[in-house]
Amino acid sequence: xxxxxxxxxxxxxxxxxxxxxxxxxxxxxxxxxxxxxxxxxxxxxxxxxxxxxxxxxxxxxxxxxxxxxxxxxxxxxxxxxxxxxxxxxxxxxxxxxxxxxxxxxxxxxxxxxxxxxxxxxxxxxxxxxxxxxxxxxxxxxxxxxxxxxxxxxxxxxxxxxxxxxxxxx
Amino acid sequence: xxxxxxxxxxxxxxxxxxxxxxxxxxxxxxxxxxxxxxxxxxxxxxxxxxxxxxxxxxxxxxxxxxxxxxxxxxxxxxxxxxxxxxxxxxxxxxxxxxxxxxxxxxxxxxxxxxxxxxxxxxxxxxxxxxxxxxxxxxxxxxxxxxxxxxxxxxxxxxxxxxxxxxxxxxxxxxxxxxxxxxxxxxxxxxxxxxxxxxxxxxxxxxxxxxxxxxxxxxxxxxxxxxxxxxxxxxxxxxxxxxxxxxxxxxxxxxxxxxxxxxxxxxxxxxxxxxxxxxxxxxxxxxxxxxxxxxxxxxxxxxxxxxxxxxxxxxxxxxxxxxxxxxxxxxxxxxxxxxxxxxxxxxxxxxxxxxxxxxxxxxxxxxxxxxxxxxxxxxxxxxxxxxxxxxxxxxxxxxxxxxxxxxxxxxxxx
Numbered sequence: 001x002x003x004x005x006x007x008x009x010x011x012x013x014x015x016x017x018x019x020x021x022x023x024x025x026x027x028x029x030x031x032x033x034x035x036x037x038x039x040x041x042x043x044x045x046x047x048x049x050x051x052x053x054x055x056x057x058x059x060x061x062x063x064x065x066x067x068x069x070x071x072x073x074x075x076x077x078x079x080x081x082x083x084x085x086x087x088x089x090x091x092x093x094x095x096x097x098x099x100x101x102x103x104x105x106x107x108x109x110x111x112x113x114x115x116x117x118x119x120x121x122x123x124x125x126x127x128x129x130x131x132x133x134x135x136x137x138x139x140x141x142x143x144x145x146x147x148x149x150x151x152x153x154x155x156x157x158x159x160x161x162x163x164x165x166x167x168x169x
Numbered sequence: 170x171x172x173x174x175x176x177x178x179x180x181x182x183x184x185x186x187x188x189x190x191x192x193x194x195x196x197x198x199x200x201x202x203x204x205x206x207x208x209x210x211x212x213x214x215x216x217x218x219x220x221x222x223x224x225x226x227x228x229x230x231x232x233x234x235x236x237x238x239x240x241x242x243x244x245x246x247x248x249x250x251x252x253x254x255x256x257x258x259x260x261x262x263x264x265x266x267x268x269x270x271x272x273x274x275x276x277x278x279x280x281x282x283x284x285x286x287x288x289x290x291x292x293x294x295x296x297x298x299x300x301x302x303x304x305x306x307x308x309x310x311x312x313x314x315x316x317x318x319x320x321x322x323x324x325x326x327x328x329x330x331x332x333x334x335x336x337x338x339x340x341x342x343x344x345x346x347x348x349x350x351x352x353x354x355x356x357x358x359x360x361x362x363x364x365x366x367x368x369x370x371x372x373x374x375x376x377x378x379x380x381x382x383x384x385x386x387x388x389x390x391x392x393x394x395x396x397x398x399x400x401x402x403x404x405x406x407x408x409x410x411x412x413x414x415x416x417x418x419x420x421x422x423x424x425x426x427x428x429x430x431x432x433x434x435x436x437x438x439x440x441x442x443x444x445x446x447x448x449x450x451x452x453x454x455x456x457x458x459x460x461x462x463x464x465x466x467x468x469x470x471x472x473x474x475x476x477x478x479x480x481x482x483x484x485x486x487x488x489x490x491x492x493x494x495x496x497x498x499x500x501x502x503x504x505x506x507x508x509x510x511x512x513x514x515x516x517x518x519x520x521x522x523x524x525x526x527x528x529x530x531x532x533x534x535x536x537x538x539x540x541x542x543x544x545x546x547x548x549x550x551x552x553x554x555x556x557x558x559x560x561x562x563x564x565x566x567x568x569x570x571x572x573x574x575x576x577x578x579x580x581x582x
Contacts, residue, residue: 063322064312067329071308078301159297 023110026103028089029161038150045143052138062135065128069121069141070148076117077149081156083109086164102161121145200249207246210280215239217277231273238267242281245288253294260285264303268310271328272320279328282307283335290339293346300343304336377558380551381433381491387548388494389426393419395466395501418465425462436487447486449478449515455490460511463497469508476515485562485579488555489522492564495548496524496575504529504573520579525572552577 084104106113121142128135135141218235221227227235241262248255263285267278286307290300311328320328396419403412453474460472481489493511500509509526549566552575556564561580568574 058322060315060320060322060325063325064315067325068309068312071305075302075305082298 019114020111023106023108023114026087026105029086029102029104029157031158034150034154034157038147038154041143041150042147045140045145045147048140048143049135049138052135052140058135059133061128061131062133065124065133066135066141069124069145072120073117073145073148074152076113077152078156080106080110080113080149081153081160083107083113084153084157086157086160102164104157117145117149204246204249207242207284210284211239211243211246214242214277214280218274221274221277226275227270227273231270234266234270235274235278237262238264238270238278238281241266242284245285253292256288256292257295257299260289260303264289264307265310268307268332269314271311271331272315272318272325276324276328276331279311279331282311283331283338286332286335287339287342290336291342291346293343293350297343300336300339304332307332307335376554378437380555381437382430383548383551384491384495385426385429385433388498389422389429391498391501392422392462392466393426396422399467422462422465425458445483446480447483449480452481452486452489453478453513455486456493456513459490459493459497463501463509466501468501468505471508471510473510473512474515475513478515479517479520479581481520481579482559482582485559488552488559488562489520489577489579491555492522492552492575492577493524495552499548499575500524500526516581518581520581521576522579523574523576525569525574527572528568549575 084106086102086104089101089103218227218232218239222229222232222235241259241264245251245256245259245263248259251259263281267280267282267285271277271279271282286300286304289295289303290297308329311332312325315325315328396415400412400415400419403409403415460470463470497509497511500507504526507527507529509524512521512523512525514521552564552566556562556577556579559579561582562578564575564577566573566575
């Protein structure tokens with residue numbers, strides 16, 4: 001194993017630990033931040049894709065793989081938003097008065113959904129690459145996928161919070 | 170658990186809608202327009218499907234899928250106000266086979282798929298998940314259907330774009346329907362509030378009528394009872410002449426009571442006639458009449474008047490007259506043996522009426538019958554309510570020193 005591979009593995013483990021931590025802890029539902037992150041990620045992803053040299057060589061296979069990945073990301077994101085547990089923030093937690101009114105936690109199911117999404121992503125990657133896709137392994141695609149996932153989750157969470165507390169909408 | 174939470178959260182806005190929910194939003198015209206567009210779409214897409222099959226462009230499997238989709242489309246276009254149990258299978262038959270056959274049919278069948286997604290999203294009886302899941306499935310099936318075809322990348326993107334259009338259109342219509350439903354709820358609650366207000370003012374009018382009737386009846390009938398008691402006593406002791414005088418007095422009292430009752434009924438019937446001012450002299454005359462009637466019943470009364478009479482609103486004048494009437498009836502009922510004092514101060518800004526009578530010395534052991542039991546405490550309460558309604562006026566009743574005092578003050582406007 002080379003040093004570069006070890007670094008990759010270490011980064012992967014770190015990322016996984018970060019994801020696990022995020023799924024297991026209560027996160028405040030902040031309307032602004034929830035939309036900002038996926039929009040920035042998506043913008044960077046689309047920009048990277050547009051910088052690709054062989055963009056004109058995109059095949060129907062590329063588009064198909066991209067569409068499927070996008071749909072899976074959206075679906076998994078919506079599911080994450082749906083299975084998340086929402087609770088009202090309590091003032092007792094030592095919060096600011098302008099803190100968001102609700103917190104959410106996705107839990108183990110959310111973790112499993114992340115793993116499903118990564119598996120689908122890797123699977124399509126491998127399959128499409130072997131069939132000659134040029135787009136599948138691009139970094140931009142990964143970013144767009146994560147953006148779509150977060151966007152769908154944010155949408156579902158916002159809908160749920162608004163139906164819980166119409167006055168805060 | 171999360172499921173339960175969602176049920177609770179979405180319940181009021183989504184699921185328990187009666188079957189006619191989203192359909193009564195549009196009028197008949199837009200309904201028949203939708204029917205026309207639906208049938209036209211089925212015919213045009215049907216022509217393409219048949220043509221492609223006849224020239225051998227599409228396989229039998231794709232043709233069969235297309236027919237299922239067209240059947241679903243036709244069904245949901247013709248069926249007005251379908252139940253959810255009909256609407257869901259029709260939409261599924263529209264969306265899933267159509268999405269699968271979209272790429273092989275050169276895109277013709279993306280139309281029913283998109284329309285189906287739009288229908289699912291539009292229907293407020295269904296939760297938004299149905300439409301979202303259908304759209305995701307349709308998107309995936311379009312890609313799967315494209316395997317083995319020579320569709321261009323742009324073509325595939327356009328097909329997915331069709332599904333996206335269906336989603337956007339459906340979301341748009343869903344919001345419009347929700348807004349219309351909120352509007353209806355608002356109108357409903359406005360109507361309810363108006364009805365409640367009408368009920369409240371009817372109740373108020375009834376209370377005011379009850380007050381007027383009480384005042385008139387308590388005064389004239391109470392006086393009559395006293396007069397007739399006296400007549401009875403006089404007749405028993407054989408003093409026929411005096412009894413005849415009493416009867417004449419009683420007749421006069423009954424006549425004035427009747428006139429009073431007529432006036433009250435008339436005012437109740439035409440509330441607008443309450444408006445307008447009443448001349449001071451007229452008010453003073455009615456007060457003097459009441460004082461004379463009290464004296465005529467054989468009670469002692471000391472009457473003082475300061476200042477010169479001023480004009481008052483019809484409501485205020487009636488309240489003043491009724492206050493004196495009620496106070497004098499109370500004196501007759503509760504302190505028949507005591508001399509009463511009535512004082513009227515006509516000020517430029519306020520008119521004050523005070524009726525005072527010494528408290529009866531022996532209340533409990535009093536063997537004199539306490540008079541006709543007309544009233545029962547309604548009188549003073551009615552008086553207070555009446556003055557409270559006038560604004561800027563007040564009425565009070567209570568023991569002051571050794572006297573029972575009823576005092577009312579009226580603002581001159």
